[in-house]
Amino acid sequence: MNRRRRFAQVGLGGRHVMYRDAVVNDFAGTCEMVALCDSNSGRLALSIEQIKQKFNQNVSGYLADDFDRMVKETKPDTIIVTTKDSLHDQYICRAMELGCDVVSEKPMTIDAVRCQKILDTQRATGKSVRVTFNYRYSPPRAQVKDLLMSGVIGDILSVDFHWMLDIHHGADYFRRWHRNKENSGGLLVHKATHHFDLVNWWLGTVPETVYASGHRHFYTPETAKRYGLKHPGPRCHGCAEAEKCRFCLNMENTGSMKELYLDCEKHDGYFRDMCVFSPKIDIEDNMNVVVSYRNGVKMSYSLNAFMPWEGYHISFNGTRGRLEHKCEESVYVSGDDSVQGALKKEGTWTKIYPHWKPSYGVDVWAGEGGHGGGDELLLKNVLVSDNVPDKYMRAADHRAGAWSILTGVAANHSIKTGLPVRVVDLVSGLDEPNYAPMPTSDEPLTMVLGNT
Ligand SMILES: NC(=O)c1ccc[n+]([C@@H]2O[C@H](COP(=O)([O-])OP(=O)(O)OC[C@H]3O[C@@H](n4cnc5c(N)ncnc54)[C@H](O)[C@@H]3O)[C@@H](O)[C@H]2O)c1
Known part of the structure; x- marks a missing residue:
């Protein structure tokens, strides 16, 4: 029997379950989850318990500070990164430095400095980074x-x-x-x-x-006032205006939010339900x-x-x-x-x-x-058949991940300065991704004569 591909995942919030269940169960013939990692001990314990209950399997858990130890002890081939966006670069780079390939959620990262770090580390290590653009x-x-x-x-x-x-x-x-x-x-x-x-x-x-x-003109304190909300609290939980507010998120009885977020906030103070009209946005x-x-x-x-x-x-x-x-x-x-x-x-x-x-x-x-329908096809491609030829060339690497964020990064600069921004000035050493061939532009055009 061929050796199964070994995965570990860092970041165990809402998005992680799709990858976890695919690795642990749907593609268990070729994949195995060897470890999970999060900074929140509550969410870490929850996911380990869910794997035990749903699939009768034991997976090792590590807190964020023990990421390096996790990789050394459990020897994953690939790290799946599903933490919040500003931390992606940190885990993508460290995973590659420790000899792993990476599957990262979008956005690959959030600014040009972090993007450059990923490009440089990828070049230095030769490891692969897949960015999971499910819409493709x-x-x-x-x-x-x-x-x-x-x-x-x-x-x-x-x-x-x-x-x-x-x-x-x-x-x-x-x-x-x-x-x-x-x-x-x-x-x-x-x-x-x-x-x-x-x-x-x-x-x-x-x-x-x-x-x-x-x-930002809609999610503001002024809009709250126009909706008749006089004293919105900092978060929905315990807000005096909760009954009057259609934007209120009740984590007690909305899907899996209670166990995933409300019950885990005591570990790190991560509130999932802050007021959408806050001046801190x-x-x-x-x-x-x-x-x-x-x-x-x-x-x-x-x-x-x-x-x-x-x-x-x-x-x-x-x-x-x-x-x-x-x-x-x-x-x-x-x-x-x-x-x-x-x-x-x-x-x-x-x-x-x-x-x-x-x-x-x-x-x-x-x-x-x-x-x-993109999630299912993406998972199959990323986890088991990433070498299969694809007419549309949908697999996205670090180059596609970088080019996809650089429009937004440039737009953020432009909003600040009021000036146009040249994307090539933001990072260096970034090649074009491989794309499927488009039609050539020199074929003759034809006109249909008469009225249509
Ligand atoms: N492709 C898509 O359509 C899609 C959909 C949803 C989310 N996402 C992406 O998935 C990622 C996760 O989103 P989410 O909705 O699951 O967020 P989330 O807030 O639910 O989960 C983030 C997790 O990261 C953990 N974390 C925070 N700091 C950490 C640290 N220092 N080390 C390790 N773990 C840490 C948190 O405790 C939490 O468990 C984001 O990058 C998001 O953009 C993509």
Whole structure:
């Protein structure tokens, strides 16, 4: 029997369960979880107990200070990093220095200095870093890639991309560590890394210059007042206005939040339910970005975090026509046991508008489960079949992880200074990722004569 690939995971919050259960159970034929690590002893004990109860297995647990000892004692091949964003670089680099490969959640990291550290450590150690961009794997997004690769709209010249976070999921970023840039890089890094990665991958290119503006106008003390909330407390738990506030998160009876967060706060003071209207928040809730890409494409992008529906609308404008794609996602709050990014069929469509001919819709490739079916396919690819050839080249390494955050990092600089930012000035020694070939631009165009 072949030796199983040995994994350890650091960061045992909401996102870790998907990886843990896949390694411990779904892909147990080829994978094994040898250790878990977290700074919170409550969440560490909880996950170990859940593995025992659900799968009748024992896994060793280590506190964050013992990360090096964990690697030396349990000898994992690969470390899965699912801590908060600002700590990714620390674990990615240390794992590689200790001889491990890495699978990291997005964003790979939150700023240029940390990004450079990862690039330098990867080069020095030669280890592999996979960044888990699940959206690339979801069938409707892979279909968009397929259509663009087919040349149906010719060479792409510009893109209009607008992402909506609704008042359930959007608000959730203003309750915990994501609400401060020092932890998450703000939504242009934490969230938009997905979106900017999709565009890099869809177009097969990388960003060159970025100009942005950003504001927080909704999640503010003034909005609380306009909702009639006179004295909102610092957090929902125990807040005198809880009964009156639709944004209140009751961890006592919302999914698995009580055991995962409320019961564990005594160990480290991590509150999952801070007030979304707090003056201590420093991330934006409305952002607009203009990006020029190396292949000449221009993009206008917006992200709003207080919308009545969740999802996005994107249009690719090409020399042969326009492709429009809309995805509407279901309501989700991390840890409430709902499925993140599940697609609403009626709100998801793709339409081609060719020049000179009538427009038509395409049958959207179906995807079910987390992130439009992307989570399941991603896990299979990352954990068991990362060497299988893929027409769309969906596997993302440290280069894709870096390029995906650098649009947001540049946008953050631009918001501060009011000036455009050149992405290549942010880090050095970063190559373009490998992309699937796009159609060439010198094929003749044809016109249909007469009225259409
Ligand atoms: N791809 C996706 O769609 C997706 C979805 C959700 C989350 N994520 C990513 O997953 C990561 C985790 O998010 P989450 O929602 O699980 O957050 P979380 O707050 O629920 O969990 C973070 C965990 O990290 C632990 N931690 C904090 N400091 C630590 C330290 N110094 N050492 C070790 N562990 C430490 C915390 O105790 C906690 O258990 C984030 O990077 C997030 O961006 C990705």
